[in-house]
Amino acid sequence: MSAERTGEAAASGPALPRPMVAARDAFGQALVDLGAADPRVVVLDADLATSTKVSMFAAAYPDRFFEVGIAEQNMTSIAAGLATMGFVPFTSTFACFASKRATDQIRIGIAQPRLGVVITGAYSGLLAGKTGKTHQSVQDIAILRSMPEMTVIVPGDAVEVRAAVFAAAEYGAPIYLRLTRDPSPVVFGDDYDFRIGVAVTVREGADVTVMTTGLMLPRALEAADTLAAEGIQAHVLHVPTVKPLDVKAVVEAAERTGLVVTAEEHNVLGGLGGAVAEVLGEHRPTLMRRVGIRDTFGESAPNDQLLQKYGLTAHDVAQACRELTATRR
Amino acid sequence: MGSDVSHDEVARRLRRRTIDMLWRAQAGHPGGSLSAAEILTVLYFGAMRIDPTRPDWADRDRFVLSKGHAAPIYYATLAERGYFSPELLTTYDELDSMLQAHPFVGLPGIDTCSGSLGQGLSVGIGMALGARLKGSEARVFVLLGDGELQEGQVWEAAMAASSFGLDSLTAIVDANRLQLYGTVESIVSLEPLPDKWRAFGWNVLEVDGHDCAALAAALCAAAAPEITGRPTVIIAHTTKGKGVSFMENSVEWHSAAVTDELRERALAELVSGAAS
Ligand SMILES: Cc1ncc(C[n+]2csc(CCOP(=O)(O)OP(=O)(O)O)c2C)c(N)n1
Numbered sequence: 001m002s003a004e005r006t007g008e009a010a011a012s013g014p015a016l017p018r019p020m021v022a023a024r025d026a027f028g029q030a031l032v033d034l035g036a037a038d039p040r041v042v043v044l045d046a047d048l049a050t051s052t053k054v055s056m057f058a059a060a061y062p063d064r065f066f067e068v069g070i071a072e073q074n075m076t077s078i079a080a081g082l083a084t085m086g087f088v089p090f091t092s093t094f095a096c097f098a099s100k101r102a103t104d105q106i107r108i109g110i111a112q113p114r115l116g117v118v119i120t121g122a123y124s125g126l127l128a129g130k131t132g133k134t135h136q137s138v139q140d141i142a143i144l145r146s147m148p149e150m151t152v153i154v155p156g157d158a159v160e161v162r163a164a165v166f167a168a169a170e171y172g173a174p175i176y177l178r179l180t181r182d183p184s185p186v187v188f189g190d191d192y193d194f195r196i197g198v199a200v201t202v203r204e205g206a207d208v209t210v211m212t213t214g215l216m217l218p219r220a221l222e223a224a225d226t227l228a229a230e231g232i233q234a235h236v237l238h239v240p241t242v243k244p245l246d247v248k249a250v251v252e253a254a255e256r257t258g259l260v261v262t263a264e265e266h267n268v269l270g271g272l273g274g275a276v277a278e279v280l281g282e283h284r285p286t287l288m289r290r291v292g293i294r295d296t297f298g299e300s301a302p303n304d305q306l307l308q309k310y311g312l313t314a315h316d317v318a319q320a321c322r323e324l325t326a327t328r329r
Numbered sequence: 330m331g332s333d334v335s336h337d338e339v340a341r342r343l344r345r346r347t348i349d350m351l352w353r354a355q356a357g358h359p360g361g362s363l364s365a366a367e368i369l370t371v372l373y374f375g376a377m378r379i380d381p382t383r384p385d386w387a388d389r390d391r392f393v394l395s396k397g398h399a400a401p402i403y404y405a406t407l408a409e410r411g412y413f414s415p416e417l418l419t420t421y422d423e424l425d426s427m428l429q430a431h432p433f434v435g436l437p438g439i440d441t442c443s444g445s446l447g448q449g450l451s452v453g454i455g456m457a458l459g460a461r462l463k464g465s466e467a468r469v470f471v472l473l474g475d476g477e478l479q480e481g482q483v484w485e486a487a488m489a490a491s492s493f494g495l496d497s498l499t500a501i502v503d504a505n506r507l508q509l510y511g512t513v514e515s516i517v518s519l520e521p522l523p524d525k526w527r528a529f530g531w532n533v534l535e536v537d538g539h540d541c542a543a544l545a546a547a548l549c550a551a552a553a554p555e556i557t558g559r560p561t562v563i564i565a566h567t568t569k570g571k572g573v574s575f576m577e578n579s580v581e582w583h584s585a586a587v588t589d590e591l592r593e594r595a596l597a598e599l600v601s602g603a604a605s
C-alpha cells in the first residue's frame with residue numbers, strides 16, 4: 001500500500017510557498033557527494049558540462065570525468081565499456097540528444113547486456129532555456145520506456161533528483177534519468193524515502209486522482225489547492241518511476257476515486273499517460289484525461305508562455321479534473 | 330601459444346568449425362568470418378593475456394568483435410581456446426542458445442554485445458579508460474570490418490582514443506575490401522586509409538592479414554614503448570571468404586546458406602588447405 005509512503009501530509013490549511021531549487025543544481029551536487037562515497041562512479045560529458053552541472057563533478061574528480069566532445073554516440077558506447085570494467089558511469093547530455101542521437105548505442109551497448117549505466121537527460125520537456133523545438137524533449141520517455149531492460153525515472157523536485165541519483169548508482173541495471181533545467185518548487189522533505197519503482201501518495205482525496213511525473217507534481221498540487229476551494233478533493237499520486245510502473249499503486253489510486261488525470265511535461269503519447277492507460281485498461285478500466293503535450297513539437301519562448309500555450313499549467317490540470325468530475329453529475 | 334599446433338592449423342580448424350556452424354544453421358556470414366581466421370588465431374593463441382579457466386579475471390586483456398556478424402568464427406575461436414565445449418557450437422543461432430547470431434554477454438569469454446556496426450571501438454575506449462583508472466595492465470583489442478569504417482561513430486572514437494592517449498588500445502581492421510553490396514572502394518571509398526588513421530593521431534601498421542607471423546609481430550609492435558600515448562591500428566589486408574575457393578572475393582558469400590554439397594567441398598579444401 002503506497003499510503004504509508006506518503007511524502008507530504010495531506011494539505012490542511014493554506015499552503016506555504018515552496019522554496020525553489022533547480023534540479024540541475026541538485027543533480028550536480030548529488031553527483032559530487034555520490035562521487036565521494038562511491039569510487040566506482042564516473043561521469044561522461046558531451047560538451048554540455050556547464051549547462052547540465054556535471055562540471056561540478058569534473059572539478060571535484062577530474063580523473064573520473066571524461067569529456068568526449070560533441071559525440072553522443074561515442075560517449076554512450078564508451079560508458080558501456082566502462083561499465084564492463086566495473087564502473088558506474090553517468091552519461092550527461094540534453095534529453096533530446098540522449099534519447100535520439102544515441103538510441104542504438106543505448107540498445108546494443110547498454111540495454112541488451114543490461115549494464116548499470118545511468119543515462120541522464122538534461123533540459124527535458126519544454127523548459128530548455130529558450131532554445132526551442134530542437135532542444136526541447138517531448139519524446140524521450142516514450143523512446144526509453146519502449147526499450148526493454150530500461151528503467152525510466154522522472155524526478156519531481158530537487159530532493160527527488162538527489163535521491164534518484166544515489167539510488168541509480170546502486171541499481172546495477174540501465175536507467176534513464178530525466179532531468180530539468182530551471183528552478184522549481186521543492187515538494188519533498190529531507191526525510192523523503194525515495195525508492196525506484198514506487199509511486200507516492202502526496203495528497204489524499206476522494207473525488208479524482210491526479211497522477212504526476214516530473215515537474216507536473218508541484219503544478220498538480222497547486223491545482224489540488226484550487227480544486228479544494230471548489231469542493232473537489234483531488235488525490236495526488238506521484239509516479240517518479242514511469243517504468244517499471246507501480247501497477248498496484250496506480251490501480252489502487254484509480255479505484256479510490258474512479259477518475260484519473262495524468263500529468264506530464266511530455267507528449268501524451270507513450271509517456272506516463274500512455275503507461276497508466278495501458279495498465280488501467282487491463283486491470284481496472286477508468287475514465288481518464290491526459291494532461292501533456294498534444295503530439296506536437298514546441299517552440300522557443302519564455303517558460304510561462306510555453307506552459308500556458310501547451311497546456312501544462314496548474315490550471316490545465318484543474319480543468320481536466322473538473323471535466324472528469326462533471327461526468328458524474 | 331596456448332596449444333602445440335601451428336597457428337595455420339588452428340586457423341584451418343576455425344574455418345572448418347565455422348563452415349559446419351553456418352551449414353547447420355543455414356544462416357550467417359561466411360565471408361567476413363573466414364577472412365578473420367588468422368587474426369583471431371594470433372590474438373587468442375598468442376597475443377592476448379587471457380585465462381579461459383578464469384574468464385572473469387580482472388586483469389585479462391579485452392577483445393571486442395565490433396564486426397559482430399563474424400560471430401561464428403569468434404565462437405569457434407573461444408571453443409577452440411577452451412572457454413566452453415566445442416559441442417556447444419552446434420547450437421549456434423538456435424532458440425535459447427547462448428550462441429546468438431551476434432555476440433551476446435553470458436557466453437564465457439564475451440564481454441560486450443555487438444552486431445550493430447560502428448560501436449565497438451568506442452566500447453574498447455571505455456574498457457581502456459577503465460583499465461587505466463584501475464591501474465590494470467590489460468590491453469584492449471577491437472576487430473572492425475573495412476566497410477564498417479563508413480560509420481561516423483568509428484571516427485568519433487578514433488579522435489577520442491588518440492586524444493585520451495590510449496596506447497593500450499589496438500584496433501585491427503579486417504581489410505577484405507568487400508562489404509555487403511559490393512566493394513568498399515565502389516560504395517564509399519576509405520582511401521587513403523592509413524593516412525586517415527594517421528591524421529586521427531594513430532600509430533598505423535599494415536600487414537598481410539593471413540600471415541600469422543606478421544600479425545603476431547604487429548600486435549607485439551603495437552605495445553612497443555616508443556609509441557607510448559598513442560593507440561595503434563593494424564590494417565590487416567585479407568581476402569573475404571579466405572580458404573574456400575568458391576567463397577573467396579565474393580559478395581554473394583557475405584551472407585548465404587551453405588548447402589550439403591558445398592559444405593563437403595569447403596571442408597575438403599580446408600583439409601588440404603587447397604585454396605591457401
Ligand atoms: C549499423 C549497421 N548497419 C548495417 C548492418 C548490416 N550489415 C551487416 S554486415 C554488413 C557489411 C559489413 O562490411 P564489412 O565491415 O566490410 O565486414 P566484412 O566484409 O568483413 O564482413 C552490413 C551492411 C549492420 N549490421 N549494422
